[in-house]
Amino acid sequence: MAELAIVLQQIVAGLALGSIYGLVALGYNFIFNAVGIVNLAQGDFVMLGGYIYGGTLTLLLGLPFLPALLLTAIAMAIFGIVSQRIVYYPLRDAHPRMVMLSTIALGIFLKNISLIAWGTYPVSVSGLFGQRGLRIAGVSILYQYIFILVCVIILLAIQQYFFKKTTLGKSMRAVAQDRLAAMLMGIDAYKMIAITFAYSSTLAAIGGVLLAPVFMVSQVLANVGLKGFAACVIGGWGDITGAVIGGLVVGLVEVFSASYISSVYKDAIVFAILIGFLIFRPQGILGRATEVSL
Amino acid sequence: MLRLEKVNAFYGHIQALHEVSLEVAEGEIVCLIGANGAGKTTTLMSIMGVVSTPQGKILFEGEDITGRPTPSIVHKGISCVPEGRRIFPQLTVMENLDMGFYPRRDRPAEFEEDLERVFRLFPVLEERKDQLGGTLSGGQQQMLALARGLMARPKLLLLDEPSLGLAPLLVEQVMESIVEINKQGTTVLLVEQNALMALEISHRGYVLETGTITISGESGKLMADAQVRSSYLGT
Amino acid sequence: MRRIVGLVLAVALMATCSVYAADPVYIGAMGAITGGSAISGEQASQGLILAEEDINAAGGVLGRPVKIIMEDSRGLPTGGVTAARKLIFQDNVVGIIGCHQSTVVMAIEPLIRQEGVICMAKGSADMITAAGNPWIVRVREYDTLAASAKVRHALDKGYTRFAIFHNTDQFGEGGRQNLIDALARHGLEPVAVEAHNTGDKDFTAQLLNIRRADPEVLIVWTHGDEHALICRQVAQLLPDVQYYGSMAITQWSSIQMAEGTSEGAYTTSPYSYLNPDPDVQAFVKRHQERFGRPPETFTVLYYDSAMMLAEAIRRAGTTDRAKVLEELKKIKGWKGVSGIEYSFDERGEAFNELFICRIENQQPVIIEKVSVN
Ligand SMILES: Nc1ncnc2c1ncn2[C@@H]1O[C@H](COP(=O)(O)OP(=O)(O)OP(=O)(O)O)[C@@H](O)[C@H]1O
Ligand SMILES: [Mg+2]
Numbered sequence: 001m002a003e004l005a006i007v008l009q010q011i012v013a014g015l016a017l018g019s020i021y022g023l024v025a026l027g028y029n030f031i032f033n034a035v036g037i038v039n040l041a042q043g044d045f046v047m048l049g050g051y052i053y054g055g056t057l058t059l060l061l062g063l064p065f066l067p068a069l070l071l072t073a074i075a076m077a078i079f080g081i082v083s084q085r086i087v088y089y090p091l092r093d094a095h096p097r098m099v100m101l102s103t104i105a106l107g108i109f110l111k112n113i114s115l116i117a118w119g120t121y122p123v124s125v126s127g128l129f130g131q132r133g134l135r136i137a138g139v140s141i142l143y144q145y146i147f148i149l150v151c152v153i154i155l156l157a158i159q160q161y162f163f164k165k166t167t168l169g170k171s172m173r174a175v176a177q178d179r180l181a182a183m184l185m186g187i188d189a190y191k192m193i194a195i196t197f198a199y200s201s202t203l204a205a206i207g208g209v210l211l212a213p214v215f216m217v218s219q220v221l222a223n224v225g226l227k228g229f230a231a232c233v234i235g236g237w238g239d240i241t242g243a244v245i246g247g248l249v250v251g252l253v254e255v256f257s258a259s260y261i262s263s264v265y266k267d268a269i270v271f272a273i274l275i276g277f278l279i280f281r282p283q284g285i286l287g288r289a290t291e292v293s294l
Numbered sequence: 295m296l297r298l299e300k301v302n303a304f305y306g307h308i309q310a311l312h313e314v315s316l317e318v319a320e321g322e323i324v325c326l327i328g329a330n331g332a333g334k335t336t337t338l339m340s341i342m343g344v345v346s347t348p349q350g351k352i353l354f355e356g357e358d359i360t361g362r363p364t365p366s367i368v369h370k371g372i373s374c375v376p377e378g379r380r381i382f383p384q385l386t387v388m389e390n391l392d393m394g395f396y397p398r399r400d401r402p403a404e405f406e407e408d409l410e411r412v413f414r415l416f417p418v419l420e421e422r423k424d425q426l427g428g429t430l431s432g433g434q435q436q437m438l439a440l441a442r443g444l445m446a447r448p449k450l451l452l453l454d455e456p457s458l459g460l461a462p463l464l465v466e467q468v469m470e471s472i473v474e475i476n477k478q479g480t481t482v483l484l485v486e487q488n489a490l491m492a493l494e495i496s497h498r499g500y501v502l503e504t505g506t507i508t509i510s511g512e513s514g515k516l517m518a519d520a521q522v523r524s525s526y527l528g529t
Numbered sequence: 530m531r532r533i534v535g536l537v538l539a540v541a542l543m544a545t546c547s548v549y550a551a552d553p554v555y556i557g558a559m560g561a562i563t564g565g566s567a568i569s570g571e572q573a574s575q576g577l578i579l580a581e582e583d584i585n586a587a588g589g590v591l592g593r594p595v596k597i598i599m600e601d602s603r604g605l606p607t608g609g610v611t612a613a614r615k616l617i618f619q620d621n622v623v624g625i626i627g628c629h630q631s632t633v634v635m636a637i638e639p640l641i642r643q644e645g646v647i648c649m650a651k652g653s654a655d656m657i658t659a660a661g662n663p664w665i666v667r668v669r670e671y672d673t674l675a676a677s678a679k680v681r682h683a684l685d686k687g688y689t690r691f692a693i694f695h696n697t698d699q700f701g702e703g704g705r706q707n708l709i710d711a712l713a714r715h716g717l718e719p720v721a722v723e724a725h726n727t728g729d730k731d732f733t734a735q736l737l738n739i740r741r742a743d744p745e746v747l748i749v750w751t752h753g754d755e756h757a758l759i760c761r762q763v764a765q766l767l768p769d770v771q772y773y774g775s776m777a778i779t780q781w782s783s784i785q786m787a788e789g790t791s792e793g794a795y796t797t798s799p800y801s802y803l804n805p806d807p808d809v810q811a812f813v814k815r816h817q818e819r820f821g822r823p824p825e826t827f828t829v830l831y832y833d834s835a836m837m838l839a840e841a842i843r844r845a846g847t848t849d850r851a852k853v854l855e856e857l858k859k860i861k862g863w864k865g866v867s868g869i870e871y872s873f874d875e876r877g878e879a880f881n882e883l884f885i886c887r888i889e890n891q892q893p894v895i896i897e898k899v900s901v902n
Contacts, residue, residue: 006737009766013733120567122754124786131761131788140765167392167399174382174393181380184342186368186397186446215730216786218754223728258734264697264724266734 005138010255016145018251019152020211024228025235025243026152026159027203033163033238034176034196035088037096041107043225045201048110049076049208050217054125055118065128069209073202080201081194088193111219118217127213148210152244155203159240172196176238227254230274236284245285295320295481296341296372296450301350303333303340303505310336312505313350318450323472323482325492325513327526328502334485335377337502338452341483342374343367354450369397373448377455377485379439383428387419390427390438394445404447411478412441415471433464440471450481457488469495489526493517501526553596554589554848556838557622558831559612560629560651561604566727568753568782569629569827573651574599575820576828577626579812580835590842597835602628606636613637617644623848626834627651629669629827632699638662647854649834651827654703658876664850666857666877668834670776675797676707677714678883678899679773682795683746684715688771692721692744694735694759696751704750704775720744725755732759736766746771753777757786764790771795779886779893780825791888798886800826800867801893812866826867833865 024046031039039045052075057068087102129143163169174182175192183189207224208217215221227250235246250270258266277284296318303311310333318324328334339345341352343364352360359367373394382390391412395405413420416437422430430438436456443451453472457465465488473495476482486492493499493513501509501522509522516522558577560570581597589595598620600612609628616622617640624647628634631652638657641648641664648665650657653672657665683691693708695701705722712719721742723735736759739747747770749759756777763772772794777783779798784791802813802823812832816824824832841857842848861872871879882900886893 003741006741009737010734013731017731115563115567120562120571121782122757122786124757124788126788131764131790133765142765167396170385170389170392171396173385173389177382177384178380180344181376181382182393183344183364184368184374184376184380185393185442186365187393188363188365216754216758220728220730220754223730254731255734259738263735263738264726267726 002138008137008139010259011252012139012141012145014252014255015248016142016148016251017254018231018248019145019149019244020207020214020224020247021227021231021250022244022247023148023152023155023203023207023210024224025231025247026155026240027200027207028228028232029238029240029243030159030200030203031196032176032232034172035096035099035193036176037088037099037103038229038232038237039200040100040103040225040229041083041087041110042200042204042228043222044107044110045076045080045204046207046211046224047114047217047219047222048079049201049205050212050221051114051118051123051208052076053205053209054123054212054217058125059123069206072205072209076201076205077198080197080199083201084194084197088197089190092190092193107222107225111222114219120218122216122218123212124216125212127209130213142214144210144213148214151206151210155206156240156244163240168192168195227270230270233274233277233282234285236286239284239286242284242286249285295355296483297351297353298337298341299351299353301337301340301347301352303336303345303347305336305345310345310505311340311347314502314505314507316500316507316510318481318483320449320481321476321479322498323476323484323496325484325486325489325496325499326502327486327489327492327499329525330487331504332502333505334502335454336505338374338376338454338483338485341367341372341452365397368446371449372452373443373446373450374452375439375443375454375456377458379435381427381430381435381438381442383426385427387423387425387427387430387438390442391419391445394442397446408445408447412444415444415474416441433460433467436460436464436468437471440468440475444475444480448480450483451475452483452485454485455487456484457486457491465491489522490517551593553594554591554842555620555622556595556597556624556626556835557613557616557620557646558597558599558626558835559602559609559616559633560599560627560827560831561608562599562601564603564605564608566604566630566752570599570601570604572825572827573627573629573831575816576824576830576832577835579815579819580832580839583836584839590839591846591848595839597626598622602630602633604628604630604633606632609633609636610640613640613646617646623647623842623850623853624649624838626831626838630700631657631703634665635660635699638665641665645850647838647850647857649838651830651834652700654699655707656703658878663877664854666854666873666879668830668837668871668879670797670799670880670883671878672703672707673710674880674883675776676704677711678797678885679748679795680708680711680715681899682797682885683748683771683773686771688745689717690743690745691717691719692723692739692742692747692770693719694723694725694732694739694747694749694751696755697724697726700752701750708748708750725751725759727752727755729755730758732762733766736762739770740767744770746773748773749778750775751777753780753783754786757783757791760787760791760794776826778888781823782825784888784891784893789891792891794888795896796886796888796893797883798826798893799869799880799883800829801884801886801895803892804868804884804895806868808864808866809868824866829865829867833863833867833871836865837863837871 053072057063133142171187175189231246235242257269300313340347496513499513499516560573562570577597584595602609626649629651631654634650634652642662650667695705721739774796776798844856845852858873863871885896
């Protein structure tokens with residue numbers, strides 16, 4: 001019984017972490033689907049969203065949750081458009097690798113800027129639920145984790161609908177698949193790309209807001225970007241369902257390998273699996289998505 | 295309807311078009327023939343505003359459209375079926391057609407009507423409407439590309455080598471549909487390496503050689519032209 | 530009357546000028562200002578800012594002003610060596626205060642020995658003074674001291690089932706070894722030993738493995754950020770286990786980050802801002818006014834070190850490093866703003882006493898002071 005509770009607890013923790021990684025993976029895929037590049041600053045976007053929400057809007061200005069969330073989303077959407085202008089647009093005709101390099105630079109810049117703006121102390125905010133949780137039969141679940149799971153499911157549904165059913169979503173996919181052809185259809189490709197960055201940044205912001213009460217906000221928060229990246233590879237690049245499944249896989253692998261193999265090398269194990277996928281199954285677990293060339 | 299006046303086009307510093315002038319009147323099929331690398335695609339891309347044309351003038355329905363952004367040119371009523379088809383491989387046939395309808399997305403009521411029209415022209419597309427574009431055969435993809443171009447209900451349709459890579463029987467079929475499209479009221483500027491086919495279905499033609507128009511005239515006359523015959527018709 | 534005032538002012542001005550016109554005496558310091566443990570560096574530099582002001586307000590040393598130069602070690606051995614080289618060869622400092630990370634201290638140890646520069650180390654690993662480098666003294670509690678104090682306190686409370694959760698860095702590994710040794714001295718073995726990395730955010734797997742072993746006490750040996758998150762997750766997963774934390778757990782920032790989940794946790798600490806000792810409180814008040822938060826442990830330890838080094842220079846009457854070191858090691862019973870009385874022993878350890886603290890109402894309350902002899 002005690003053992004069963006422990007295993008259940010492991011599963012809960014794995015799913016909770018995994019849904020966070022899945023959320024980050026969605027942000028990656030959004031940009032990937034639209035412009036065929038991997039925004040390697042995605043984790044830093046999450047961090048920035050967390051800082052704006054936690055450090056500035058909540059702690060400094062004392063705003064309640066919803067207005068703070070909304071303002072963070074708006075700020076990050078604008079930030080997404082601006083960073084698209086700086087990092088992507090000038091290099092739009094260059095090799096995708098160049099754009100990815102410039103996103104790395106952007107990430108480093110954001111880490112340094114956040115150090116100056118918010119200091120070295122991790123920003124700790126309680127969010128809606130603080131450290132409160134459910135306790136059933138020896139298994140404890142933070143309300144915040146349930147909240148994250150619900151948010152991820154809702155976002156997933158919205159995104160699926162958006163890409164499959166709306167003209168805007170379809171034209172964004174068209175731009176991603178063949179920008180010239182899309183332009184010949186009369187689609188303003190660069191506007192679509194700007195919208196994509198805005199939305200992807202907003203997703204990252206939501207990630208930061210949801211994570212802040214669980215992990216606190218510090219420069220280290222940007223590391224969730226790596227796990228999100230692993231989730232994308234495992235789920236298959238550009239595959240939206242795959243991203244979430246990939247996220248859950250990474251979360252579960254992390255918790256179970258830490259429990260039964262090595263807690264110290266749990267990240268190494270995740271990345272070993274990531275490399276395994278890159279070599280043997282680059283199309284991801286579902287095998288539908290196209291391969292990304294780095 | 296469309297007039298190019300002494301258009302120069304550049305890729306970086308490389309000049310690909312030298313003072314190209316040509317004209318397409320309403321209701322016509324005009325063909326542009328020439329060898330590999332002559333500048334045919336460049337001419338079409340200049341019209342679409344994709345390639346920069348710092349000198350010369352491009353007029354559409356009397357209006358100067360030189361240097362306009364591509365989307366606004368499409369909205370004016372010019373569609374282009376690009377070389378190599380370039381259908382969206384990960385979108386279904388329906389979604390591809392939906393993208394073709396993009397310039398008219400504010401008139402959703404007309405979508406069904408247009409869809410029926412292209413399905414009548416290319417019944418195979420209706421059978422495959424939920425299939426991903428990338429899974430169609432070459433001929434089907436060319437039909438989808440044509441259909442997608444038509445979904446915009448363009449006044450002028452630019453076609454870049456629609457016969458490329460198709461079996462002779464399919465080429466015949468595609469050419470017939472171009473004539474049909476034209477009969478239904480769409481003006482066509484057809485770029486082809488398959489000069490014989492192009493001249494057979496067109497009213498007038500231009501010959502492009504290394505970025506310069508060398509010969510032009512009624513298609514029948516061009517077919518009789520000794521130089522055209524030896525260079526492009528292999529006789 | 531006016532003339533007299535004018536004269537006094539002129540003399541006072543001249544006096545200050547004479548101090549400030551002279552070349553300053555340079556004291557070096559290092560800490561992580563960037564990188565994973567950047568918090569500690571910031572805390573240290575706040576202490577040093579106040580120390581420099583106090584030393585110069587008291588007329589500096591040897592009639593010269595003191596300038597404290599803080600370098601960023603990034604918490605890395607390579608960063609520490611770069612910083613130490615700069616301080617020694619470029620700034621020609623009398624001594625170096627720091628680093629707060631044992632690995633960094635060990636990395637600069639050969640350079641310290643070779644160049645003959647005083648190092649007032651802030652790492653807690655035993656090997657720092659065990660290295661037998663005469664130039665290194667330590668102004669911080671050392672791990673064996675902290676480990677045995679924790680184990681003894683828990684045993685006194687009647688606990689016998691111990692679990693250890695430590696960071697994988699040298700600090701945490703040293704702590705694990707010291708705890709196992711301390712337990713062994715009482716004929717005990719830990720029921721579970723688990724590890725985590727710096728920067729880890731989720732500890733569910735390790736805490737559940739510990740839960741399997743059913744301990745009464747969990748001793749966590751790690752740094753501030755991880756501590757706060759571990760407290761939160763322990764509250765969820767091991768609510769009935771008595772928590773013993775590292776010194777970092779008493780830090781104001783760490784208590785805030787734990788959001789109440791560190792309530793009731795014990796730790797050993799060289800300092801608590803709640804110490805009613807008037808010397809401590811005077812410093813807390815000043816720091817609070819200046820920086821908007823109470824000073825942390827490294828703030829007071831860096832401050833005390835700078836003050837003692839300045840005093841040693843004064844007593845030596847020279848900046849000759851060997852003479853200053855000799856005077857420094859003679860300091861006994863120096864009351865610091867940490868609340869600890871420092872007395873350097875032959876190993877170079879300044880600490881021979883330590884506080885046991887408990888987090889109560891979000892504050893580290895001193896329960897008792899234990900000394901070793
Ligand atoms: N993107 C480009 N950058 C530089 N030069 C180009 C580019 N595209 C085409 N060119 C050059 O411009 C000239 C005209 O090319 P264009 O593609 O217009 O010829 P084409 O008549 O369409 O040939 P084909 O029959 O092979 O399609 C060629 O010399 C070609 O090498
Ligand atoms: Mg061409």
